[in-house]
Amino acid sequence: MSKNRYNMTNTHLLMHRFDYVQPATLKEAIGSLQEFGKDAEVLAGGTNLLVWMKMEQRAPRCVINIANLPELKGMNNKDEVFLIGALTTVRQLSTAPQIQETYTALAEACASFGSTQIQIMGTIGGNLCNGSPASDTVPALVAFDSKVVLAGPHGERVLPIAELLLGPGEVKLREGEILTAVRLPIAKPNTGSAFLKLSRVRADLAKISVAAVIVRDEQRVVDCRLAYGSVGPTVLRAPEAEKMLIGKTFDAKLALRAGRVASKAILPVDDARSSAWYRREVATPLTQDALCKAWERAGELREAKPVETSSLSHKVPVSFRVNANENYSITILVNGVNHQLDVAPNELLLNVLRERLELTGPKYGCGIGECGACTVWLNGEPVLACLVLAVTADESEIVTVEGLARPDGELDPLQQTFIDHNAFQCGYCTPGMLMMSKKLLAEIPSPTEDEIRDYLKGNRCRCTGYASIVRAVESCAEGTREGGSDAARV
Ligand SMILES: Cc1cc2nc3c(=O)[nH]c(=O)nc-3n(C[C@H](O)[C@H](O)[C@H](O)COP(=O)(O)OP(=O)(O)OC[C@H]3O[C@@H](n4cnc5c(N)ncnc54)[C@H](O)[C@@H]3O)c2cc1C
Ligand code: FES
Ligand code: FES
Numbered sequence: 429m430s431k432n433r434y435n436m437t438n439t440h441l442l443m444h445r446f447d448y449v450q451p452a453t454l455k456e457a458i459g460s461l462q463e464f465g466k467d468a469e470v471l472a473g474g475t476n477l478l479v480w481m482k483m484e485q486r487a488p489r490c491v492i493n494i495a496n497l498p499e500l501k502g503m504n505n506k507d508e509v510f511l512i513g514a515l516t517t518v519r520q521l522s523t524a525p526q527i528q529e530t531y532t533a534l535a536e537a538c539a540s541f542g543s544t545q546i547q548i549m550g551t552i553g554g555n556l557c558n559g560s561p562a563s564d565t566v567p568a569l570v571a572f573d574s575k576v577v578l579a580g581p582h583g584e585r586v587l588p589i590a591e592l593l594l595g596p597g598e599v600k601l602r603e604g605e606i607l608t609a610v611r612l613p614i615a616k617p618n619t620g621s622a623f624l625k626l627s628r629v630r631a632d633l634a635k636i637s638v639a640a641v642i643v644r645d646e647q648r649v650v651d652c653r654l655a656y657g658s659v660g661p662t663v664l665r666a667p668e669a670e671k672m673l674i675g676k677t678f679d680a681k682l683a684l685r686a687g688r689v690a691s692k693a694i695l696p697v698d699d700a701r702s703s704a705w706y707r708r709e710v711a712t713p714l715t716q717d718a719l720c721k722a723w724e725r726a727g728e729l730r731e732a733k734p735v736e737t738s739s740l741s742h743k744v745p746v747s748f749r750v751n752a753n754e755n756y757s758i759t760i761l762v763n764g765v766n767h768q769l770d771v772a773p774n775e776l777l778l779n780v781l782r783e784r785l786e787l788t789g790p791k792y793g794c795g796i797g798e799c800g801a802c803t804v805w806l807n808g809e810p811v812l813a814c815l816v817l818a819v820t821a822d823e824s825e826i827v828t829v830e831g832l833a834r835p836d837g838e839l840d841p842l843q844q845t846f847i848d849h850n851a852f853q854c855g856y857c858t859p860g861m862l863m864m865s866k867k868l869l870a871e872i873p874s875p876t877e878d879e880i881r882d883y884l885k886g887n888r889c890r891c892t893g894y895a896s897i898v899r900a901v902e903s904c905a906e907g908t909r910e911g912g913s914d915a916a917r918v
Contacts, residue, residue, distance in 0.1 A: 439482045440814075442481055442774040444481055445753065446752055447464075447491070447750065448493065448819055449490060449491070449492045450493045450747055452745035452746060457497060460492050461604045464488075464489060467490060468489065469488035470492050470494050471494065472494055472495055472551040473517065473554050474816065474817070475812075477491075477554075483796070491773065491817075493817075495515065499513075500513045508614055510530075510613075510614060511611055513608070514551060514552060515551050518550045518551070519538070519544070522535050522536075522547060530615050533568040534568040537567065537639065540564055540625045542633070543797075543886020543887075544864065544882075545797075545800060545864075548811060553608075556589070557599055557607055559593060560597070561657060561659075562634050562637075562658040563657065564623075564634065564657065566593065566663045567639040568623050568639040570589050570639070570653075570655040570663050571641040574611060575587060575610070577607070577610070578605045578608065580604045580606070586611065590663070593662040594662065595661040618644050618726050619641065620724065620725030620728065622721035624721075627701070628701060630881075632701070634658040636656065636657070636658050636702070636710060638654065638656050638714050640652070640715070641722060642678075642719065648675065648677055651674060653665070654715065654719075656694050666694070669686040669687070669693065669715070672685065672689060683716040687712035687719070691715070696708055754772075756819050757769070758822040760823070760824055761826065762827075769818075776818060777804070777818045777821050778813035778816070781828060787828045789830045790804050790828050790860070791856055791857075791859060792814065793860075796814070796815075798886075799887070799888040803859070803887070804828045804829075804863060806825075806826055810864055829862055829863060842866050845904040848903070849896050849903060852891075853893050861897055864887055865883075867883075868880065868884070874905050880898050884897070884901075
């Protein structure tokens with residue numbers, strides 16, 4: 429149910445009440461969607477839905493959490509297609525070697541996403557079903573000629589992505605339908621691809637994005653597809669530009685001419701992120717760069733192999749329902765201590781941690797996923813607690829900044845390094861910075877400055893203490909290398 433208004437409300441609370449349904453199977457989820465009809469919203473990673481609900485743009489009577497459905501998970505390349513489950517996270521896509529090698533534009537699109545936490549929480553299904561013209565996976569998926577698999581009360585159907593997306597916020601899902609997977613054709617040999625995005629800052633939606641896919645034979649273009657984000661009511665192709673490339677000998681001048689033609693095919697508008705004029709101007713060089721990158725990569729293709737993915741949650745699906753005015757008893761392990769709590773469907777994990785468990789380390793900043801101050805680890809992954817319903821965390825393990833120190837009170841080496849480097853001023857962002865930096869060091873024990881800045885791009889420091897924060901993380905990594913610290917222990 430969408431409302432035609434855009435109110436910034438108190439984002440620290442989710443005021444709206446709703447029934448909560450957690451199905452254990454796809455069939456059950458479809459049944460619940462049919463039961464509630466247009467009054468229901470499906471919840472996957474929640475990075476769009478929770479923000480919309482907080483901002484009073486959506487007010488569903490029922491939220492159906494599909495995040496644990498096994499049928500929507502995993503990737504494989506069976507039957508001449510590469511299948512990506514709808515619950516595959518943006519992070520899983522950006523880091524899977526097979527996606528990086530074979531569907532490079534998709535991996536690059538996912539790596540360009542807002543923040544590490546949003547990449548870890550957000551799913552490919554959610555990115556398609558939110559219907560945003562700025563969704564980053566969509567241009568790459570359209571350039572690869574992908575299709576979506578939709579399951580509903582009357583069975584399964586397959587649609588080209590362009591037919592799913594009707595306009596801003598509008599997707600062609602029939603009542604009771606759930607997007608279960610995305611199908612990419614197995615890439616032909618000598619295929620190369622690239623995704624480029626311009627945004628105001630690294631952690632932002634696109635002013636304009638382009639995905640280019642080229643199939644080459646020696647110096648000739650055999651096939652080419654171009655797709656653009658944020659420059660029209662939905663993702664746009666540039667058929668004239670594609671046509672002028674196919675069959676020609678490729679060089680940078682040809683790519684530039686194609687870019688000029690493509691810049692006339694897009695339909696940009698003025699909005700908060702950019703002007704229509706700027707978007708059209710940069711479309712030309714951006715297209716040229718994307719084409720040149722895709723061309724260079726063509727010929728390096730390795731065959732897509734099956735990929736094992738882990739899920740955001742490690743739970744065995746259990747089905748249950750909670751009425752809007754009732755509570756549900758959850759069990760959570762927080763910093764090694766078990767807690768049993770009665771929570772309402774609209775209670776946020778951040779509120780439970782701060783107000784009921786008095787763990788005030790995780791901070792309230794924006795409340796809508798943009799500052800990272802509320803970051804905690806949920807089953808080992810850093811997530812934004814302001815965008816997690818507490819009921820979905822049942823039987824999960826949570827670590828807050830309070831859990832970093834040792835039981836005897838001695839600070840974690842990373843915390844000590846932050847103090848040694850004065851890596852904080854007011855300290856408001858520090859808990860989020862620590863939770864992210866600790867996780868980064870566990871993943872990459874010796875990160876470069878660029879890797880540190882990229883991993884922390886979703887954590888805002890309003891005192892702008894970034895230089896000392898980066899120095900502290902670098903110093904901690906050096907300590908680990910020299911065997912003087914166990915900062916990478918998670
Ligand atoms: C701070 C911030 C930064 C962001 N940056 C980016 C960015 O850089 N690029 C970008 O593209 N997006 C960005 N987003 C948007 C968002 O994170 C992505 O669109 C994400 O992929 C949504 O996935 P989700 O699983 O969280 O979706 P949800 O919020 O769970 O769902 C989104 C919508 O899709 C529906 N839905 C979800 N899954 C299914 C399914 N399988 N079948 C049917 N319907 C479904 C839901 O009902 C809901 O209407 C950002 C969001 C925030 C808050
Ligand atoms: S408070 Fe959660 S991201 Fe800002
Ligand atoms: S130290 Fe003040 S917000 Fe970062």
